Amino acid sequence: MATRQLIIAIDGPSGAGKGTIARTIARWLEYRHIDTGAMYRAVAWKALREGLNLADAAAVARLASDATFGLEGAVTIDGEDVTDAIRTAEIDQAAAIVARHAPVREALVARQQRYGEQGGVVMEGRDIGTVVFPSADVKLYLDASPDERARRRAGDSAHALGRRPGPTDAVARALEERDESDRTRAVSPLMVAPDAVYIDTTGVPIADVTRQVEALVKQALARAVEPQEADRNR
Numbered sequence: 001m002a003t004r005q006l007i008i009a010i011d012g013p014s015g016a017g018k019g020t021i022a023r024t025i026a027r028w029l030e031y032r033h034i035d036t037g038a039m040y041r042a043v044a045w046k047a048l049r050e051g052l053n054l055a056d057a058a059a060v061a062r063l064a065s066d067a068t069f070g071l072e073g074a075v076t077i078d079g080e081d082v083t084d085a086i087r088t089a090e091i092d093q094a095a096a097i098v099a100r101h102a103p104v105r106e107a108l109v110a111r112q113q114r115y116g117e118q119g120g121v122v123m124e125g126r127d128i129g130t131v132v133f134p135s136a137d138v139k140l141y142l143d144a145s146p147d148e149r150a151r152r153r154a155g156d157s158a159h160a161l162g163r164r165p166g167p168t169d170a171v172a173r174a175l176e177e178r179d180e181s182d183r184t185r186a187v188s189p190l191m192v193a194p195d196a197v198y199i200d201t202t203g204v205p206i207a208d209v210t211r212q213v214e215a216l217v218k219q220a221l222a223r224a225v226e227p228q229e230a231d232r233n234r
């Protein structure tokens with residue numbers, strides 16, 4: 001018997017714990033971890049660097065479909081390491097703007113589907129379970145209260161670059177604006193897929209969330225056992 005490599009989709013707003021959980025699960029299973037938010041961020045970064053108007057959907061989409069991405073370890077776009085450069089308040093905003101354009105999403109979604117088509121992937125984002133892989137083996141939606149998400153983001157050094165340490169209020173406001181934009185956009189808004197497992201991580205230690213997710217993944221692995229040729233012919 002062989003076990004098929006799964007597709008694990010993790011969606012939710014920023015600060016809900018997607019990154020931590022996705023990384024842990026990918027390491028455990030030796031799967032690839034794809035942070036699709038980093039792709040929207042890298043495209044926004046490059047569009048700004050090239051002086052493009054972020055409202056110009058066609059120009060940004062052209063950039064997105066021509067770009068090459070590196071997403072394992074360092075984040076690169078067209079060979080340039082942008083790991084730190086994409087974690088600024090300016091790129092938080094710019095990424096949410098480019099993510100509203102349907103042609104930009106089409107270019108990146110096609111890429112994401114190629115990355116995951118063989119399975120063996122933990123993919124995190126906003127539309128993975130709804131649009132990119134609607135038939136993913138495991139579909140999770142991680143959430144947390146706005147206060148807790150803002151607190152996590154304020155204390156998250158990966159997101160602190162380019163931001164003066166300030167009251168959590170400012171982080172909370174920026175986060176709310178971005179969530180609002182992600183939830184209300186016309187194309188692929190952030191929403192809970194009807195068949196996703198909804199996990200509220202407010203006040204829950206990360207180790208507990210990880211255990212809960214591991215249990216769901218184990219169930220999916222048990223379902224993914226395929227009889228091999230020899231077993232089938234027996």
Ligand code: C5P
Pocket residue numbers: 014036037038040041092095096097099124125126127128178182
């Ligand atoms: O996850 P992260 O905060 O890095 O994502 C940055 C932005 O990229 C989000 O605010 C959202 O607008 C966009 N995004 C998206 N779809 C995804 C991942 C990210 O629209 N699958």
